[in-house]
Amino acid sequence: MDVFNCDLMHSHVLIEVFTTEIAVHKIDIALAQLDTPFLYVDKPQFLRNIRRMKEKIEGHKVELRTHFKTLKSLEGAPYLYQDKASPITVSTLKEAEALAEDGYKNLTYAVGIAPQKLPRVKSLISKGTNLSILLDSMSQAAAVSSFCKDNNCDIPVWIEIDCDNHRAGIKPESSDLLEVANILYKGDVTIRGVLTHAGGSYACSTPDQLLKAANEEKNSVIFAASRLKDAGIPCPYTSIGSTPTALSYADLTGITEVRAGVFPFFDLVMAGIGVCEISEIALSVVTTVIGYNAEKNWLLIDAGWMALSRDRGTSSQQRDCGYGLVCDFDGHVIDSLYVDGANQEHGIIVSTDGYDMSSIKVGTKLRILPNHACATAGMHLNYQVIDKDSDSHEVWNRILGW
């Protein structure tokens, strides 16, 4: 039983008493006081991951429009974005509204627009936010054009391009591209440019596959933009990106910006694709051992899918990590252990090699590396951000809902 847990209300007093006597790290005290499960961010690693991506993309003289959908935290935003004018991608209007309220000015809402959401978009634009939207159909283009006319406003639009037959977008060679662009152009709606996302890159596992996905992503928008320009329709910007392709581009001539989101944290899926090492994953879920099943050599932990998410993104990769790999409380991977099962508030840790689970006692804290950082972070209200180098602990709140 930890003394700090017994009297949380007087923790400041305890910290003072202890620090006058022995060298106690503030973060150790803070971490001991936090009930599990919680999200742990290794801040120095988080900063290294951001630096790596910035150097990679800015080395190509291209703007990085980092996706906010993974972090979703205003306290963390200044580490992703140099200033309030920095380009940002969002996945919900709730993110856009929170960022705009905090003074960020340059936002792209990168999910195909539902016409019913245009009043919220207009409201942000009318308050001075440079917010652009995404669409890939004539009906959306007509709805936006009609809305802008009726409301005497302009909403800048990206036309989504399908680079890999993955999800959404217009094929770059399709006649629909010019038809959609013409509806917007004739409706006096600003066409910001063409945008694509190589979602298919998540299925890559070799550098050659990644380079191919990166090239297809890039070439799709360059070709789409050239078709618009040939038709006399302005298309000033070309936007591409996913974390796997963003770390794989050889050349970005013809591209104006890159979007990526999961790289500040990375995760086991990214490690499986080969764009990071497991040791570079900056996010984990801290959990406590609450049981041991001798017959099955199982550990039970207090992190189930409510804390880890139901994401099984590594299930189709060479190494299936279950619901996550297991680290000790200091973040060192314990080889051969993984979370094999998850109920709402229970996780089951098993071993691939007969590791003696009884050696990890009830009450022990462990850290679970996530399959998919976006999904795992999505289960939590906030991050506990730890910097062991400077002995600092911060809490960053997440933006929730839509």
Added chain:
Amino acid sequence: MDVFNCDLMHSHVLIEVFTTEIAVHKIDIALAQLDTPFLYVDKPQFLRNIRRMKEKIEGHKVELRTHFKTLKSLEGAPYLYQDKASPITVSTLKEAEALAEDGYKNLTYAVGIAPQKLPRVKSLISKGTNLSILLDSMSQAAAVSSFCKDNNCDIPVWIEIDCDNHRAGIKPESSDLLEVANILYKGDVTIRGVLTHAGGSYACSTPDQLLKAANEEKNSVIFAASRLKDAGIPCPYTSIGSTPTALSYADLTGITEVRAGVFPFFDLVMAGIGVCEISEIALSVVTTVIGYNAEKNWLLIDAGWMALSRDRGTSSQQRDCGYGLVCDFDGHVIDSLYVDGANQEHGIIVSTDGYDMSSIKVGTKLRILPNHACATAGMHLNYQVIDKDSDSHEVWNRILGW
């Protein structure tokens, strides 16, 4: 474009104007104003599902200790619990704290206790909440006993029994049962009773399998309780339950209470097990069509796994419902459609029989039935609770975090 979406700030004025001229349903106006995705509760169905379970269990003259882990809403709690003394099961101490603050007195925290959480348990008990905890090991029993002695308090304990080799608990015939009970008994810790959960019942698909699971669940705690009593250790209560078994018991002699959680909503997993009809599912996610892929005959919707959850609970059942079945906005299932893929904010609807997806236009609102109501509800901040019979609309907030 809906007129009500264009001017949300003046909705009350609009409602008044319209109701004086034509018969307008308040809920239709409210629903039109809500941006998707959101959680929709069909309140009359929710109430019917609760009544069914209450009649079933109370017909056996046994108490129903409904699990709060699915609903997690104080506004909804009065429909689950008759009064502030009603028995309640919780999955987190956060739920317990919220309920206690709201005056609820009779709580069981039914996840194996981590010793570090005992101060929070003690704090609730010291404020007058009858809160009991769960454990299944000697180390937990020793930690609780030691904590109670050090803090001069009592924390009532349930000993968890493993009835089906599913997750946690002590086998009813194991020598560990008496050892754990003795540690508590000698430490003057109150033993409330023995408790089990037939988690394995989720793999059932026939009434015979369900009855067998229900009997094994029941018999395991009756046997465990008899062993404790034979050893001279008081064991006044026997607690069993899961939604599938709770709806399948033939006889509950020897049982004092039943726990179940998902039944107020039900879901596709429960329908697959056979304990409800699809038409009895009271929870759905309202979403908007944001795209159509002619080549693949796909619809894109604005509900991805962030709104639906990553739960794929029906994947091992006879009918795999993908990420959920598709209903029109009035809640009628559209045969042959299901959500086949989910990204963070995108879902992909496909058809099993070549249904012409182009007939469902961009902007159309649909409702998605969840695989697992606990997981889907877990992705949202609140419920939009709709009663078409009385034309009423309420918002119920969910308790978040741990």
